[in-house]
Structure formats: structure tokens, C-alpha cells
Amino acid sequence: MKVFDAILLLGLKLLPDGSPTHELSLRVETAASCYKAGRAPRIICCGGQTPGTPVSEARVMRSMLISLGVPETAILCEDQSQITVENFKNARRLLDAAHPCVLIVTSDYHMFRAKAICRISAHMRCRGCKARIPKEETRIARHDEPLHTLDYLLGFQSGRRKRPDWYMKLREFEIRYIRKEK
Numbered sequence: 001m002k003v004f005d006a007i008l009l010l011g012l013k014l015l016p017d018g019s020p021t022h023e024l025s026l027r028v029e030t031a032a033s034c035y036k037a038g039r040a041p042r043i044i045c046c047g048g049q050t051p052g053t054p055v056s057e058a059r060v061m062r063s064m065l066i067s068l069g070v071p072e073t074a075i076l077c078e079d080q081s082q083i084t085v086e087n088f089k090n091a092r093r094l095l096d097a098a099h100p101c102v103l104i105v106t107s108d109y110h111m112f113r114a115k116a117i118c119r120i121s122a123h124m125r126c127r128g129c130k131a132r133i134p135k136e137e138t139r140i141a142r143h144d145e146p147l148h149t150l151d152y153l154l155g156f157q158s159g160r161r162k163r164p165d166w167y168m169k170l171r172e173f174e175i176r177y178i179r180k181e182k
Contacts, residue, residue, distance in 0.1 A: 002127070004040040005097045006076075007031050009065075010087055010106040010114060011047020011057030018054040020064065023107060023133050023141075028061050030131040031105040032068040039103055039129075043070060044094055046078045046087035084114060085152070088122035101125040107133045109142045113149045 009031040012024040020028070031043055043065060047057025056079035065075055078090045092100070101124065106114045108130040118126040135142065147170075 001037075001039070002101075003038065004103040004127070005095055005100040006091075007034050007040045007043045007103045007105055007129075008087070008091050008118075008126075009043055009045050009061055010084065010104065010110070011045065011061060012107075013050050014053045014055070014057055014060060016052055018060065020060055023131075023137060024057070024061070025064070026133055027105055027107060027131040028064045029068065030129060031061075032065055032070050034103060034105060034129050035065075035070050035074065042074045042076060044076045044078055044091045046081055046091050048079050048081050048086075050082065084110075084117050085121050088118050088124070092122045092124060095124075099125065101127075104128045105131060107131050107138065107141070109133070109138060109145050113145065113152060116149075117152060 009027060012021060012027065014020060014024070034040070035043055045058040045061040045065070047061065049056040056077070058077040058079035062075050062077055066072055076094050078087065078094060081087045081090050091102075095102075102118065104111070104114050104118060104126050106128070111128045111130050115126055115128055118124050
């Protein structure tokens with residue numbers, strides 16, 4: 001079994017009262033299992049405070065990991081990021097290895113994009129451990145993931161490139177018509 005420099009646990013928007021969604025709880029449980037299995041000596045919780053929530057995702061995940069038996073000393077928090085690209089770039093700064101190799105823990109439908117971002121934007125070697133999320137709980141997220149992947153691949157997530165009119169019309173159409181049908 002390969003031992004990684006760290007487990008990168010990716011956050012997810014909290015409920016308005018600051019509590020985790022079921023999907024985030026499944027991610028945290030997966031990360032705790034990987035840690036207890038000896039996959040890495042530490043876990044980096046990634047996720048900042050989003051508008052409308054009282055606390056950062058990283059802080060909530062840290063508390064959950066401690067309640068699952070992960071020692072406080074094995075947990076680092078990256079609590080400044082708002083998007084997946086920032087998760088990896090900020091977590092990279094917390095790692096002391098010259099060429100880190102990390103184990104990403106995120107939702108099953110999010111893993112493809114997460115690994116691409118980790119390799120391309122943060123220049124880290126990685127593998128993934130998927131948190132299996134019931135499809136009925138993530139219908140919209142699974143539907144949106146290909147658009148988020150396209151967003152990243154075209155360079156729009158960083159804000160350095162302006163989204164073209166056709167892209168914005170596609171998003172508007174998707175929100176107005178496709179989501180209503182589901």
C-alpha cells in the first residue's frame with residue numbers, strides 16, 4: 001500500500017447554520033478511514049468560509065475528524081479557498097515535500113476534475129479515494145460537474161479569462177429549462 005505525503009480532504013458548501021451536508025459527512029468519514037488505514041501521516045482539510053455560513057468548511061471538517069478519532073496533531077486546515085483550484089494551490093503551500101504525492105478525498109462525481117486540477121494547477125502527483133455519494137442526493141451536482149470541468153479546462157475558473165457570451169447563454173438555458181425538468 002502506497003503511503004502519501006498527505007490526504008487532501010476537499011470541502012463542500014455548508015448548510016446556512018454551519019452544519020455539514022450528508023455528502024460532506026461522507027467525504028470526512030472516507031478521509032478518516034484512509035488516515036486510520038495508514039495511507040498518510042496527516043490530513044489537510046480544504047475549504048474556506050462561503051457567504052451565508054458562519055464558519056469555514058475546513059474548521060467543520062477538522063471537528064468532525066477529531067470526533068472520528070483522528071488526532072488533532074495530524075490535521076492541518078487550509079481555510080482560505082473558495083474553489084477547487086484554490087484548494088490545491090493553498091494546500092500545496094502547506095506541504096513541505098519538494099514533489100508531494102497526495103491522496104485526494106472528494107465525492108465520486110468530482111474526482112476526475114479534482115485530480116486534473118491537482119496535477120495541472122498545483123503540480124502534485126495524486127491518487128484519489130472517492131466518497132461514494134448516493135445519486136439521488138447529488139442529482140444537480142452530477143449534472144453540473146461536466147460544466148465545471150469545461151469551465152476549468154477553458155481557463156474561466158481562475159477569472160483570468162472572460163466567459164464568452166455563448167457560455168453564459170448555455171448556463172442560463174441549463175438553469176432555466178433543464179433543471180426545471182428534473
